Amino acid sequence: MCDANAPQQEQEESIMQGPSQAPTKAGVSTVGLGEREAKFIEACYNADVESIESMMEEDFVASVTDVNGRSALHFCAGNGLPTLCTKLMDRGATMDKQDVLGFTPLHMATGYVKLDTVKLLVERGADANIASFDGKLAVEIAEDMFEKTPAKQFFRANPTHEKLKEMVDVLDEATEVEEEDEEEEGLEEENGVTRSVNEFGDITEETENAKFVVRVKPRGEASSGNGIERRAVKVDDVKVTIKIKEAEKKA
Incomplete structure (x- = not known):
């Protein structure tokens, strides 16, 4: 897809693994177009x-x-x-x-x-x-x-x-x-710890010094009924992000 000599073009090589990982390299199809x-x-x-x-x-x-x-x-x-x-x-x-x-x-x-x-x-x-x-x-x-x-x-x-x-x-x-920016349904606060769960099921806990985000993939899938397939969660599907807040500088 990429022309290495094209002006303005970024020169990084693609390392995509196919449609399950990233967009495919399939050629353009102009059938039906003028x-x-x-x-x-x-x-x-x-x-x-x-x-x-x-x-x-x-x-x-x-x-x-x-x-x-x-x-x-x-x-x-x-x-x-x-x-x-x-x-x-x-x-x-x-x-x-x-x-x-x-x-x-x-x-x-x-x-x-x-x-x-x-x-x-x-x-x-x-x-x-x-x-x-x-x-x-x-x-x-x-x-x-x-x-x-x-x-x-x-x-x-x-x-x-x-x-x-x-x-x-x-x-x-x-x-x-x-x-x-999502509605903070399930927002809880106890002993200085704020905990929220968004519509994707991601859990965020925030203290004065750190923020912890637990993200479970695949996102947006219900765990029961409503015509949506139940999918087991593997260890590799869980991502934990920890961000330490910078301490305020003392005068």
């Missing part, structure tokens, strides 16, 4: 910056998608083209549009390890709490890849590992901000 729409989508898929900008100057509609539901923003995000992503969003491209697998442009940028584009989408308000249809949040895709990427490469620090670590932090913070 000639102009097909050329535009293909240009976005191939990171043909000159053609994309030329067609956008002609006030081309940014909402056109291929048969898999992937928009120009999906492909530009996956190719790591933040400048073009900005132009598309300014022209009305939908940040949170999901394709046939439920992937958003944020999923695409995450799966292809495009850190600058991930930061841009988060800053522009992309919803980090949207899960793909198999239950993957963007932060979970980043976490899966981070855990599978060696910290060192040829006895040196692996830049992809470091980039994934920063990406996890960015997405985790974006996800937590949204979660903290």
Whole structure:
């Protein structure tokens, strides 16, 4: 999908493991599109910056998608083209549009390890709490890849590992901000400890000095009835985040 020589393009290599881990590398499909729409989508898929900008100057509609539901923003995000992503969003491209697998442009940028584009989408308000249809949040895709990427490469620090670590932090913070805005059902406070459970079943406990978050995957699945399949939780499905608050400096 990525053209290593494309201008403005981030140069990280993708390490995606398939649709269960991250967006696929499946080619673009323009069946049913008009000639102009097909050329535009293909240009976005191939990171043909000159053609994309030329067609956008002609006030081309940014909402056109291929048969898999992937928009120009999906492909530009996956190719790591933040400048073009900005132009598309300014022209009305939908940040949170999901394709046939439920992937958003944020999923695409995450799966292809495009850190600058991930930061841009988060800053522009992309919803980090949207899960793909198999239950993957963007932060979970980043976490899966981070855990599978060696910290060192040829006895040196692996830049992809470091980039994934920063990406996890960015997405985790974006996800937590949204979660903290949810209605605090089940909020309890006892002996200086605040405890809340959000709609995903995540448990947050906060004291004066630290914050503990217990996150259970897969998210958003009910544990009983209502036509939703029950799924057992494995040890690997549980993530515990501990953040120590910085002590106030003494005068």
